[in-house]
Amino acid sequence: METAYPVNLGIALSGGGARGLAHIGVLKVFEREGIPIQLLTGASMGGIIAAVYATGQTASEIEDIAVYMSKMRHLIRLLDIDRSRHGLLDQKHVRSFLTDIFGENSTFADLRIPLALTCVDLYRGKEVVLREGSLVDAVLATCAVPGLFPSVSIGDCELVDGGVLNNLPADVARTMGARHVVAIDVAPDLLQDRDARVDWPRFFPRFGRDLFLAETIMTSTITRARLEAACPDVLIRPVLTPNISIFWGFHLAADAIRAGEEAAEQALPALFSLTSRVDGPS
Template structure:
């Protein structure tokens, strides 16, 4: 084996975890755009909720420019209405998952599985009955994507192998521990949730006082869980885009370009640190990608 080939095999494995956050999750596209522009390849990827959707499309081979085109298509009112597919046929959810399945199938094919992906992917979900975190990384992809973005009470839940699975954000909104246990030498976590201390953001959310207080209290709890999870995973680089006060989690589809740009800026800001981390681990790579395992707090 030539010396150059031996060195290339020591390239550190980069794992990227994309967090949930509704419309704010389109910032992940900006992150991926900058990594691509800098020639930085991702060896394994994980995601929750919107982060799971972006991670899945990326793992299927959709590059950042293709993802941006998809996002802009979704932002159009007609496409958004079809995708949301509101059907209050039950009292336990508002939106059907059928339209999302069809939309996803148009892009990557209806029978795609985890085995078909170009890079290893792990999606975070929660078993709603057992209150347990469940990693999806094998089998059919589209049901898994539906599960990771199935916000309880909002989007129809998914049954996989007898388990009722919903959005994983309640227990692990930025699943950096997945890519760490998969074998990544350098772990990048992307948290698109609002900064919990940004009082102007919370004031800008036009909700009744009771709803606003409840929403922020839940956000505080989620932020504490995420912080503990990221600390446990020993994240090397954290990207937390400054998306802006006027972009809500469940709204702001007309501001997708602004959200993507925020992801780009935040990634350029951390680029020196990321390159430093990759350089420091160049000769010490484990370079073996394994199945993901949740880390217990």
């Protein structure tokens, strides 16, 4: 992997569960319009998609994977109860799925686009940015939702979902040398957007709903504060229906991807202005 620093255009992809499939639609528009992506950062679902894209797969190829996996019978195969009680679900099937995508011994050094994934160290209570080492371990860590999946041990750290402290790592893209940053936020903002409110399945327990809402509000507050500090050049927020949420809506992959395309198309004037500045003098 050859990297020329400082890079000009960095892209930050937020977490958001099934809503994160909208990132694929945004990437499709970037490819179609010839907008260069020279650096990627991501958290949680955004980290998964950023990592796959950084390997050199096209957005259409990632879309094919997402649509295939959106079928319920394929999703169920990824889920297994964690009998060790470290989390609700075991990650062994997810690890196997990621190994099929990235390869057994893949590392960040194998990527075609520089990548950083955010996680949180439970022992130290701080953000950890992963830029080297095992790609599969890093992706597992950035999407290890506390309570749902067990934490991932990397070095002397116990890592969980990067969305806990930095769900949209635009600031990480700045730190890595990006002169211009495009941030893609797919997480629901319950503080401002009434249309982001979730349609809850009847089987979902109330305590789970309350816990989810509380965590979403905290994440929204932290994300807003960090965005103000990072000040991305362009912020893209796909509009997704309430039935596409963090924990369900994967079967609506095509709808989420289309929402990402529509949001990116609306942002094209700002993106074209940005890329002209990328190509020209700073």
